[in-house]
Amino acid sequence: MILLALISAMIGSVIGAYVAPNYLYGRYIPYPQAPGIQGAPQRVEIVTRGEELTVIPAVAKKALPSVVGITTVTLERDIFSRTRRGQGVGTGVIVDSRGYILTNSHVVNDGRSEEVMVLFYDGENLKADVLWNDPMLDLAVLKVAAQNLPVADLGDSDKLTVGEIAVAIGNPLGLTFERTVTAGIISGLERSIPLTQFESIEGLIQTDASINPGNSGGPLLNAEGAVIGINTAKIQTGEGLGFAIPINTARPIVDEFIERGEFTKVYLGIRGINVQQYIQSYGDQLGTKQGVYVHQVTPETPVARAGMQDGDVIVKIAGQKIDTMGQLVRQMYKYRPGDSVKIEIIRDGEPVTLDVLLEAAPRSE
Template identity: 50%
Template sequence: MNENWDENGKGKTRSYPSYVLVSVVSAILGALIFSVAFSLNTEKEPVQDTQQTQNTGNITINPSDDVTTVEAVAKKAMSSVVGITTTEVVQDLWSTQEVQGVGSGVVVSADGYILTNSHVISNGAAQNIKIMFMNGEEKEARAVWYDTLMDLAVVKVEAENLDVAHLGNSENVSIGQLAIAIGNPLGLEFERTVTSGIISGVDRSVSIDEFNKMEGLLQTDASINSGNSGGPLLNSKGEVVGINTLKISSGEGLGFALPINMAKPIVEEIVRTGEFREAYIGIEGIDVARYQKMTGRELGVKVGVLVAKVAADSPAELAGLRPEDVIVSIDGDGIESFKALRERLYRYKPGQEIRIGIVRSGQTRDLLVKLADVPK
């Protein structure tokens, strides 16, 4: 999906006479671009708790004088962590070249589904994805699902009886708890490196360029480097509580992970059905803060999603949503950004009804929207 605007990425939209708004939308359509001030930890060269009965689930974390917690967690989780290499064909004005990428991933099903970051697979552009397992085996993989805005992806290999990571509950994470990262820093030469630290912060927001930020992140001082992306951040029980995604390169001990609860509904459905059915409302929009900064136009609210376009015959249009409405809540929970709207919709299924709170011409009102499948 494109980072901004189109909540589903498909379908024709109905244009409306709002010159300023449409001009701004047109000016900044495109994929999420990460600032050079940050390192998205992939190395490149020119559900409820999801647990299956596998070997990893039979190891109990019970440290003694001879075995530390970190060592016990590593023994439990190591076999469910994989290396990922990719090949992407990049073309510039003068030439075409293959660019190699390296990242990490977490096995989430015994039959070969693997969770990682979207940027590890070049946001769907990788033409060749290979998975390296702890036993040295290598398998080809295919992308099943990815979301560039959330920076999450699921790939699939043909396999049986893989060791599966235990997905914990990131809502229970608190500052000061043990944090253990496993991944492939700086490439496969140091594959399955284990580092440890603590949870330094929760619900962090990190600006990645002038207008975009990642929200709700877990912060850790466990060392995270290039190639760690997509690998697990684990708690003292050996449960995955986050997916390592970025570090601030200008400082030490500033690593960030996506909370695992963000991914669990998606993982559960893909493991169960082989696909993820996204709930569709049919809008294009922009963060209120971003729009106001770009245009200088005040909208009467500080946060939310300004609706730019409404797709014809979409759930949004049928519910009465209009361009220049500002979405501020879903079922009573505040919506501060387009990313938050996107993540919130992942909790619902096509066919469900949601109550969207909007501000229109300074007046607050609620609209009942029946979600649908993304148009083919």
Template identity: 40%
Template structure:
């Protein structure tokens, strides 16, 4: 058998070149990235909590029907110094016991103020010591997010408290089918690593402002994580804190944000750069009864421009079920795009 010989030559001043050095400007970029993440963790971390839940029920076994208790864990974020906490609806739904563990290790019993499964949002209330002001997180503006923007997730994956991960905004305006089977619209997609237990924790921008509430991951996939936009959460939370529930007039559609070509905007004299495209019409619902179709573009409601799903939600939240909403719709009919006005008698959004 032929024998092969190899000679290993060590690099020195006379053989080869020196080890490549990282350029100083690249080091400064890495340091700036690390500094941004560290500052966010230090600023927002104290306001992030662990949410523990107990579900009680009865199960059929070989010994008959027996009671059981099941424990779960999620995350949350304090939004008011007197003890209001935002988390996901699916974390606390039908829980018989809810506890909140603060970043300093203190555990408190929490009361459910209200929940909205449609946006997977819930509000809890804890009672701090008299005159104590709890640390709070600043709420940002999710409408200002851009794809590629740095975001940081803080939560309690698998019970590991105060875990920080970082990534970017991968996409905006996604639709995600929630735990109740309904579509949650306008979702933020990110590759910041999320795991079970992160649900309900904050997604934060590089300035430490909460831009979303983490809600879901796609199992067996990498880098596909989702958060509810904070602008959606804010108006839901306001109603939950005031009324304990969200009462909506609804249309019976699912939609997504759709940019409008400049030619279309000029043709129909539209001021909004985008509209809401209908991607699903609920059978027998208000929209179906009014004749709305998949593919229709909603550009206005009661003469108010509609740019995004959030615009539509916010307007419908001000209507009472049964009120008539006049929609301005762009519809392609016979190859020609036409503008129509369609009156829809709204209905009550089922819980």
């Protein structure tokens, strides 16, 4: 009898101490309340509903529908002078719902591709036309016959700071790995990478997000999912060094295509080389170590009418310092036909300022 009582007591203590608080109270019987205390806390079970996204998955979810794969076919000649079809793969980003797509110039073989196809997020494949490209900027605008396409938000690359999140989307190593997402930070700004002895791409965004062949033309995004750059794998450097062309370089071009359906480039009317290149070939006799040496002024052009001469050195445009031909080309994309700019030159060692009225570039320019 005593043993039965002990066993019953033990079972009761287990129920009271463990089973009741965890399984009975709050479900089948109310919680006991201490004397004099009203509304003792109840056991609350929290159920999470909906999606919980961190920054990178949220950026990817927002941007992926506007990222496209690009395949190209180019006719090439082999060592036996036989024509063969070469194929290429890259990435692009939709910048207008009517079918305008931004990518790299080298993705479309600098406009020389025989065929350009665009693969969309929903699996549709459409032929594209190359409306514009510039190898020096390494940018191109394509157009497909489509409407109501998902569009990427364009950010402001002038507001970037080193250390902020950067997310790259592209097709590394071909469409087998289409729409791969990689992430890192903004590692540096205003980077200049030489391509040849006298040619470089300047003003680049540096990131440690992985950018490989096939990523070219895809977007570099900030934490809000806005495009801050166009990735380029044209520049092959060390591991952990990726580069993107700031979106603000492309924005004037994109905006004019969206507004007018075409882009009108302005021109100066010169043939020029970097001053550094001139110095290496002919010696230091220009009165400046940076700028663009004007080898030839074409008659009846904007700068000819403003009084520019062969042998002048362009050092500033609208107050913006010009050290190289690449900087001059990028600067000119900010202007439209009819704009007037002040161009500062060095002539015979002396500074001169010219007022230049810009005109639309001839088709051959």
